[in-house]
Amino acid sequence: MPIPSFTIDGILPPYTSPDGPGALPHFMSPYAATSLEVVSHLGTSDQRRLILSAWLEHRGRLYQAGFDNGFQWLDGSFVEDKEPNDLDVVAFMRRPAGAQDNASFGALLAQHQDIIVRSRVKQAYPLDFFPVDLDGDGKTLVEMTRYLCGLFSHRRGDSVWKGMLKVDFNPQDDIFATQHLAQLNAAVAAGVTP
Amino acid sequence: MNSLRKLEKDSLKAEISSLTSLIDQISPDDLMSRLSLEDRLNELRQKDAAFVDEPEETAASVSLFFGGRPVIGSRGIESAFGSNIVSKFQDLVSKQLANDAGGLGRRGIVPNRSASTLHITNVVRGSFGFHLEEMQPQMVDTTLKTAVEHATQLLDAFGTENEEDYRSALVEADPRVLASVKDFFELIKQNEATVRLVSGQIDSSFRTAEVDRAVERATSSELDESDDQFFGVLNGALPQARQFEFTSAEGELMRGRIDPSVTPAIINDWISNAIGHDLLASITVKKVLRNRNEVRRSYTLRDIEFVENLQE
Numbered sequence: 001m002p003i004p005s006f007t008i009d010g011i012l013p014p015y016t017s018p019d020g021p022g023a024l025p026h027f028m029s030p031y032a033a034t035s036l037e038v039v040s041h042l043g044t045s046d047q048r049r050l051i052l053s054a055w056l057e058h059r060g061r062l063y064q065a066g067f068d069n070g071f072q073w074l075d076g077s078f079v080e081d082k083e084p085n086d087l088d089v090v091a092f093m094r095r096p097a098g099a100q101d102n103a104s105f106g107a108l109l110a111q112h113q114d115i116i117v118r119s120r121v122k123q124a125y126p127l128d129f130f131p132v133d134l135d136g137d138g139k140t141l142v143e144m145t146r147y148l149c150g151l152f153s154h155r156r157g158d159s160v161w162k163g164m165l166k167v168d169f170n171p172q173d174d175i176f177a178t179q180h181l182a183q184l185n186a187a188v189a190a191g192v193t194p
Numbered sequence: 195m196n197s198l199r200k201l202e203k204d205s206l207k208a209e210i211s212s213l214t215s216l217i218d219q220i221s222p223d224d225l226m227s228r229l230s231l232e233d234r235l236n237e238l239r240q241k242d243a244a245f246v247d248e249p250e251e252t253a254a255s256v257s258l259f260f261g262g263r264p265v266i267g268s269r270g271i272e273s274a275f276g277s278n279i280v281s282k283f284q285d286l287v288s289k290q291l292a293n294d295a296g297g298l299g300r301r302g303i304v305p306n307r308s309a310s311t312l313h314i315t316n317v318v319r320g321s322f323g324f325h326l327e328e329m330q331p332q333m334v335d336t337t338l339k340t341a342v343e344h345a346t347q348l349l350d351a352f353g354t355e356n357e358e359d360y361r362s363a364l365v366e367a368d369p370r371v372l373a374s375v376k377d378f379f380e381l382i383k384q385n386e387a388t389v390r391l392v393s394g395q396i397d398s399s400f401r402t403a404e405v406d407r408a409v410e411r412a413t414s415s416e417l418d419e420s421d422d423q424f425f426g427v428l429n430g431a432l433p434q435a436r437q438f439e440f441t442s443a444e445g446e447l448m449r450g451r452i453d454p455s456v457t458p459a460i461i462n463d464w465i466s467n468a469i470g471h472d473l474l475a476s477i478t479v480k481k482v483l484r485n486r487n488e489v490r491r492s493y494t495l496r497d498i499e500f501v502e503n504l505q506e
Contacts, residue, residue, distance in 0.1 A: 136226070144231075
């Protein structure tokens with residue numbers, strides 16, 4: 001589904017209608033999009049393309065570590081009509097094969113702290129990364145989702161209800177997205193408006 | 195603190211306590227979740243600490259939230275009501291600023307209106323409302339910021355359950371400012387609205403009961419102000435606190451403030467030369483009337499003359 005246009009408040013709408021921004025059919029946030037659609041729709045500046053490149057690279061490293069089954073919510077200033085500093089990502093992830101039990105999963109996390117632990121990811125990438133274990137305790141999953149959904153669907157201060165994007169893990173889509181990003185950057189370098 | 199910042203701070207504190215509770219509840223085996231939440235909590239605590247260190251805003255700012263009949267959830271507000279109520283609030287602030295500067299006459303044009311201009315800089319939701327700000331901040335607190343503080347404190351006093359707090363606030367008010375407060379609350383009541391105002395440390399909500407109380411007070415209260423003269427004796431004056439005590443020839447003890455127009459040098463001169471002497475004091479007497487009964491009185495000393503000088 002196409003990504004909706006920003007509203008007059010500079011945010012993604014919490015829901016769409018045929019009369020709303022973008023004249024899309026009735027739909028609610030989070031809006032499902034491919035990584036290619038994200039790059040096409042939101043890769044509108046050098047800074048944004050830099051962040052998207054980091055995002056795709058990080059996703060690639062998650063796949064390599066075995067985290068290739070899940071989806072992400074994209075939120076924060078990156079999905080608003082402004083120049084962002086980073087991209088907020090909530091990643092709902094299944095445990096990789098061979099790391100289903102808590103002990104082996106814990107060992108895997110320890111091995112990949114630099115792509116899992118929020119503060120470590122922030123050091124290396126312009127990403128604010130919240131991983132959520134889809135195979136963990138069910139009650140915890142509900143509480144985490146409730147908290148993160150509340151956090152990311154409202155703007156602090158003026159309490160505007162806002163939308164976000166949902167992007168499945170899909171290595172093939174990410175390849176297309178990376179190629180398109182390269183094309184956009186090349187066009188800009190050649191002085192052609194993308 | 196800028197009122198939007200106050201709302202951000204409140205939201206931050208709520209999130210901190212919510213996160214702390216969430217971390218306590220999650221299973222110890224949920225290592226991945228725990229790591230990210232703890233990291234988030236540390237970040238929020240640092241942000242909260244940074245609020246304390248943040249310098250106070252020097253410019254005026256206030257958020258007005260409305261509910262009730264004119265408002266549809268957090269989506270919209272009747273345009274006539276919305277524009278009128280903001281206009282009433284701006285009028286109140288303009289008069290308060292003029293009064294603070296000593297220039298608000300009993301009637302006539304409100305001086306220096308342009309200096310009291312607030313801009314609507316945002317729409318605030320939750321219910322629906324407006325964020326108003328002064329657009330030209332200075333290095334120190336602006337007079338408009340002070341005027342907005344006085345105006346919101348006065349509005350707050352009109353809704354308080356404590357009658358004495360209300361009377362104490364009222365006796366400091368100016369009759370024209372009081373009229374603006376009345377207009378503000380009457381418009382709220384006529385439209386069956388509610389209002390919450392957030393400014394600095396004030397966060398006051400006026401539901402139906404508070405609005406009714408405010409309108410009743412505004413309707414039944416009057417300020418009777420007169421510039422009078424009294425023969426008597428000055429017992430003392432405090433130059434820093436700008437306070438005086440005077441006993442009239444009839445034996446009435448009057449205590450109160452010294453008018454802003456009297457310089458510290460003049461006050462010191464009074465202390466040195468006027469205490470104990472027969473004087474003619476020019477004192478503004480302000481009476482707070484509730485249902486025509488006097489409930490509070492204040493005195494402001496404007497000038498003194500020696501009686502012996504009058505007889506010459």
